[in-house]
Amino acid sequence: MLPGPGKCVLFDVDGTLIDAVDNQRRVWGTWAGRYGLDAADVYGVALRTRPMETFAEVAPDQDPGECLALLHELEDEDVRSGVYGAFAGAAELLRALPPRSWALVTSNYEHRVRGRFARTGLPVPPVLVDAAAVDEGKPSPVPYLLAAERLGVRPEDCLVIEDAPSGVEAGLRAGMTVWAVNTPTPAPGVHRHFPTLSEAAPEILAFARSRTGASARYSS
Known part of the structure; x- marks a missing residue:
């Protein structure tokens, strides 16, 4: 190059x-709701870590691959239809x-x-x-x-x-x-x-x- x-x-x-800060908050809030987690707590962790690290901290008993797949689905939908x-x-x-x-x-x-x-x-x-x-x-x-x-x-x-x-x-x-x-x-x-x-x-x-x-x- x-x-x-x-x-x-x-x-x-x-x-x-x-x-897109509000969008990120909504995406993580929806994601947290699917796992019965507190949205504010999850978003606070997500702000300072990468997704896989966030999952390990807030949902250690969940399959990280499934967690990531859901997050990708929510984020892709936000790109298509979010404001x-x-x-x-x-x-x-x-x-x-x-x-x-x-x-x-x-x-x-x-x-x-x-x-x-x-x-x-x-x-x-x-x-x-x-x-x-x-x-x-x-x-x-x-x-x-x-x-x-x-x-x-x-x-x-x-x-x-x-x-x-x-x-x-x-x-x-x-x-x-x-x-x-x-x-x-x-x-x-x-x-x-x-x-x-x-x-x-x-x-x-x-x-x-x-x-x-x-x-x-x-x-x-």
Whole structure:
């Protein structure tokens, strides 16, 4: 793969570009109800662990394969019929970024990301690192390091855009610059914090263009 531009932006998806927090809560709530579990407790665990780890903690007596199959069924249905949208400014920002200067790094699966992006009008970049691409998910640095490798850039030349503490930790452990968006207060360790993605957008674009010489313009 040819090397990418000098600096790249690596975006988390849910909670960062796509406003699907309520959808995730509903999916996990429905899943919890099928097993007679407390929805709030299950969702609290799901926020900080991967699904198989969540099942092991909240439903250790259940078959993890069946647990995962049900979760996939519920999430796929949400992609088809759920109500959600892109955060303000997301589409304009992604379209303004120089080609091969950005990637998606998600704990979800590629087909769901593509389904949601199609419904919200967001462009999909050539590099997308999903849950199936790595053995270790966030807060491990592996997903972000893989994205940098696929883009052909050094970790220190990458900017991570995140909303969740586990993603922030993953970016920091990867040796990257990490900015938090769409949160009232930043997670520990972030280099900059923006209450909304739209407020961060001009700075994100400036970072991506800082060594590319790109002529793309951002308009809010």
